[in-house]
Amino acid sequence: MKRKFIHQKGLSNKFWDIDYSGTTQKVVYGKIGAKGRETVKEFSNEVECIKSSESLIVQKTKKGYTEIKEGAKIPEKKELSENEKSEIHFWNAIEKSNKHKHTHWNEYDLEEHIESLTEHLSKWGKERLVSFEKIFQEKLVKLYTAEIAELYIILNNEFEFKDGVYTLDSYLSVDGFLYFRCWILLKGKTFFEDITKDINEFISGKYSFDIADCWAEELMYVSDEAYSENHENKDESEIRDAVSELFPKLNYDNGEFSLNREPKSGKELFDQYPELVKSMCELREQ
Incomplete structure (x- = not known):
């Protein structure tokens, strides 16, 4: 046959x-x-x-x-753009460097993942690292939404439970929200795509994470750390500086961009995401 x-x-x-x-x-x-x-x-x-x-x-x-089928003509593969290729390399690097992506959440070690990613990227040349950093910053911008901010608040902020209702502190830490978005990116492409469509995917049953450790500030520096492995990186930000020079309007924090709406807070979050808020707050109380 x-x-x-x-x-x-x-x-x-x-x-x-x-x-x-x-x-x-x-x-x-x-x-x-x-x-x-x-x-x-x-x-x-x-x-x-x-x-x-x-x-x-x-x-x-x-x-x-x-x-x-036997004898059928093999379709011609669509030529990918350089940005599409860079995005594939980005997600492949994130996921291949995660040695515990198919194991229980308590076996995952964020520092180990960052170290493995740094080692993986250290084999790349400067041009490819710049592409990685560009995609990284673009994804941070994509996550700069009210919905992702609300997920951050649910997982990180103080809350009160009274008369069957959860009320959450509305404070949104600028640095904390940035590090939280980095953490989301470390979870891989499938999770990123699911969570940007609907933050309720967090409790879909497909994912399991340590919500007590959901900041990944180290990811912000990984491209320069990788470059430093084989080069003298005098200012310690050569790759990030290159991206800033090539793409001056790409600001992953809040310069050129703003949230799509004001994030919900207090009791409103419980009204909007009752199951998500309830399950996460109950878990945080344990």
């Missing part, structure tokens, strides 16, 4: 073909347009060959490969 698969998501443009018959399994894989590499494996019987081949197919589809 011959089956053909391709993977054209993100930066990938690969093929993976499998042909299994009797006790012989042949796999050809590589970059689309190239000849590829071939592996041949012999099994003791046909059942084992089929079992192994079907297992490989399941693994590939889980990784994002899609099947194309």
Whole structure:
């Protein structure tokens, strides 16, 4: 049986073909347009060959490969813009450096993640680090919304519970809100996209975090720390300075930007997000 698969998501443009018959399994894989590499494996019987081949197919589809019909033309991959490529590199770096993304929240260590990310980025050249920093600042701007500010307040501010109602202090720390947005970015692309659509995704059951440690100030300096690993970074902010010079209107705090509306506070937050406020306040009381 011959089956053909391709993977054209993100930066990938690969093929993976499998042909299994009797006790012989042949796999050809590589970059689309190239000849590829071939592996041949012999099994003791046909059942084992089929079992192994079907297992490989399941693994590939889980990784994002899609099947194309025999004889069908492989679609031409859409050329990505430089910014799109930079964004893919950004999220890949964040997620690959998180050694505990598939483990329980109490095994996650923020400092370890930052150290691993710094080591990963230290292998990059200056131009690519500048692109990383630019995407980082753009994402901070994207998170500069009233809804994300409200999530910050729910997770961090003092609250009172009286007559079945939670009332939260409305104070929004400028620095704290910035470090909180950094923390969100460390959680990866899927969480970032979910939480920017609806902060109630925080209690969707898909995610589990230590809400007592939701500031990540260190992420602000990671690109320069990575650059310093292999270069003499005299002012300790060479990458950030380069981004500021190239993109002067990109201010991740509040210079050129303002919140889309005034964040809700006090009892209003409980009225707007009853389940989120209740579950987070109860958790914080433990």
